[in-house]
Amino acid sequence: MRRPERSDVLSLLRRLRSGPLGERLILAGSSGLYGVSEEIPALTEDIDVLIDADWVGAEESFLLAEMARLGFEHQRGTSTFELAEGLSLDLVGYSRLDAVDRIGGGKTVPVMVFSDLSRILSAHGSIIELPTQGKALSPAALAATKLLTVRLEKGSKDKIQALLLIEENAGDEDFQNDLSRLLDLFDPEQIKDALSDAQMACLAVSEDAARADIQSRGYADMSQAIDQGFSLLKQLLRRRGSE
Amino acid sequence: MSERLLTTEERWRRYQRDLVAYRRRSMVRRSHPRFEHDLDIAPHVFLLRGKASMAALQQPEDTVLQTLRGRAVWTLDTAARLVSGRGFLTSPDLTGYLSHADLQEIVAQGLVGPPRQNELSVDPVYKRPPMLIVHAAEEMPPHVELPSGDRVVTLDHLFQDLMGTLGWRPDLMTRLEATYPAGLPR
Numbered sequence: 001m002r003r004p005e006r007s008d009v010l011s012l013l014r015r016l017r018s019g020p021l022g023e024r025l026i027l028a029g030s031s032g033l034y035g036v037s038e039e040i041p042a043l044t045e046d047i048d049v050l051i052d053a054d055w056v057g058a059e060e061s062f063l064l065a066e067m068a069r070l071g072f073e074h075q076r077g078t079s080t081f082e083l084a085e086g087l088s089l090d091l092v093g094y095s096r097l098d099a100v101d102r103i104g105g106g107k108t109v110p111v112m113v114f115s116d117l118s119r120i121l122s123a124h125g126s127i128i129e130l131p132t133q134g135k136a137l138s139p140a141a142l143a144a145t146k147l148l149t150v151r152l153e154k155g156s157k158d159k160i161q162a163l164l165l166i167e168e169n170a171g172d173e174d175f176q177n178d179l180s181r182l183l184d185l186f187d188p189e190q191i192k193d194a195l196s197d198a199q200m201a202c203l204a205v206s207e208d209a210a211r212a213d214i215q216s217r218g219y220a221d222m223s224q225a226i227d228q229g230f231s232l233l234k235q236l237l238r239r240r241g242s243e
Numbered sequence: 244m245s246e247r248l249l250t251t252e253e254r255w256r257r258y259q260r261d262l263v264a265y266r267r268r269s270m271v272r273r274s275h276p277r278f279e280h281d282l283d284i285a286p287h288v289f290l291l292r293g294k295a296s297m298a299a300l301q302q303p304e305d306t307v308l309q310t311l312r313g314r315a316v317w318t319l320d321t322a323a324r325l326v327s328g329r330g331f332l333t334s335p336d337l338t339g340y341l342s343h344a345d346l347q348e349i350v351a352q353g354l355v356g357p358p359r360q361n362e363l364s365v366d367p368v369y370k371r372p373p374m375l376i377v378h379a380a381e382e383m384p385p386h387v388e389l390p391s392g393d394r395v396v397t398l399d400h401l402f403q404d405l406m407g408t409l410g411w412r413p414d415l416m417t418r419l420e421a422t423y424p425a426g427l428p429r
Contacts, residue, residue: 077250101262103255110251112258152261193269195282199411206288206407220292227407231285 002086003045009034012047012087013134021066026050026127027136028092028117028145033161035128035136040164043157046080046088050121050137053093053104053113060106079111094118116148119185125178139169140178147194147233148186159201163229164222170232180236195237202230277413286407287400289318289338289378290363296346297363297374298355300337307337307354307375312393315339316386318378318404319365322395327422331415332366335373340380340396349375365408387427398429 004012009031016022027035029048056063064074072081072089079091093104093113099122105111120126126141137145146162169175183191205223249257272278289295300307317339320330349355355375365376385397396404401423402416409415 075248077252078248078254079251080248101258103251105251112251112255150258150261150265152264192279192282196269196272196278199282199284199286202286203406203410206286207410220288220294223288223291227285227287234283234285 004031004034004047004087006034006042008087009047010130010132010134012089013130013136014132015070016049017134019066019070021063021070022134024051024055025135026121027130027134028142029090030157030161032137032142033165035130035134036139036142037165037168040161040168043161046090048090048092050094050117051091051111053095053111054097056091056093056105056109056111060109063106063109074109077110079105079109092117094121096122114149116186117145120144120182123182123185126182138178139165139172140175140182143169143179144182147183147198148190156197156201156204159198160205160226163198163201163226163233165229166232166236167225167229170228176232176236180239183237191237195233198230198233202226275413277416281402281406281411281413281416284399284402284406287384287403288407289404290365290376290408291378292360294380295363295376295378296358296360297336297376298346298350298358300354300373300375301356302354304335304337304373307349308393310349310352310354311339311341311345312391313388314345315341316380316383316394316396318384318396318401319408322401323419323422325389325391325393325395326424326427327419329422331418334365334367334371336365336376337374338365338376339378340383341377342381343379346377346379398423398427 009027013027013035016025026049027047028050030042030044031047033040033042067074067081071083073084074081079093081089081091091105091109091111093111094117095104095113096118099115099118101115102113103110104113120141126138127135128138130136143162143165146158146165149158151158166179205219205226317325317337319338320332320336321338324330346358350357358377363376384400386394386400387397388394398419401419405412405415
């Protein structure tokens with residue numbers, strides 16, 4: 001398996017878009033950053049695409065045949081497909097029928113279904129068509145998923161990427177309105193946990209920024225951008241609370 | 244050696260384990276009465292690379308304090324000591340915001356040694372001579388002037404510096420809040 005480059009991901013998405021799965025696969029996760037940001041590091045070795053897990057359950061044979069036609073080899077017992085050239089694509093599930101965490105999909109391609117993704121994808125405007133072709137989570141939807149996701153082994157990565165996305169879109173009122181609307185879909189206590197996680201991510205990076213050596217000045221700039229993203233997130237939540 | 248891919252079932256079990264641990268961590272954070280209040284604090288990295296430096300004191304602390312009165316804005320341990328008579332760190336350093344020109348001037352006057360940008364810490368795990376630890380700033384952070392003429396950051400900014408330097412320390416924040424005189428603006 002090899003780490004994908006931006007061009008790999010966008011080219012693969014374009015290829016998928018031209019076939020019958022193109023309508024159904026939505027670039028997301030850390031690889032989703034390739035679709036919506038030129039600057040924020042994706043820091044990932046695989047490509048995550050969202051898919052309606054209920055559709056996978058109903059059309060599993062078609063999915064397997066189509067992925068095979070595109071050159072993907074399915075990995076048994078997983079929702080992972082690999083290309084001979086080393087790129088790995090993970091299917092991540094959402095559902096339009098419910099909003100609970102569960103295993104969905106089919107017998108051959110079981111897919112984890114996440115309640116937060118199901119809620120976010122049910123909201124208007126969460127999916128965009130990329131100029132390079134292919135579907136992806138909108139910047140606000142991607143930021144919301146990264147703020148809410150729970151992946152302890154990944155440390156602060158998701159939160160850092162979310163805060164950088166918020167900072168990068170600081171001047172975009174549509175982004176802020178969309179993010180606010182998406183966070184409104186969740187319980188206020190869950191949002192407090194997400195804010196607390198984001199704050200902890202700022203602290204983690206601030207330690208790096210203070211200890212970075214002269215060759216690692218990029219940490220200082222990134223730490224400031226992350227702090228700025230956190231301040232913007234607080235403002236957005238305060239505004240939301242006062243409405 | 245290639246790592247075996249986890250099956251969806253295995254990933255699911257790992258996710259469930261993460262959720263349990265996450266809930267436990269959340270409960271620990273929420274168990275402190277300051278949790279909600281302190282969510283509002285945006286950490287400020289006082290020891291930011293490129294902005295922060297430290298120089299060994301060459302004169303007694305009081306002399307340096309007096310020379311920089313009205314020019315430096317003190318924060319962290321120094322602010323706490325000036326405001327309440329009690330600090331929270333063991334290393335007898337001076338920590339504050341200062342313009343680059345003022346720093347150069349006191350180096351030239353021999354009040355402090357040459358500034359350095361490595362091994363920066365307000366809480367060193369080894370014994371070292373007292374330092375002046377400076378965050379270079381042309382525009383000073385929000386501050387208040389004490390009757391002595393010394394300037395210290397506001398309590399809100401002190402919390403930002405504290406969090407960006409030592410992490411979330413609800414124990415220190417509670418103590419500082421109790422000892423910062425009520426008459427001082429936050």
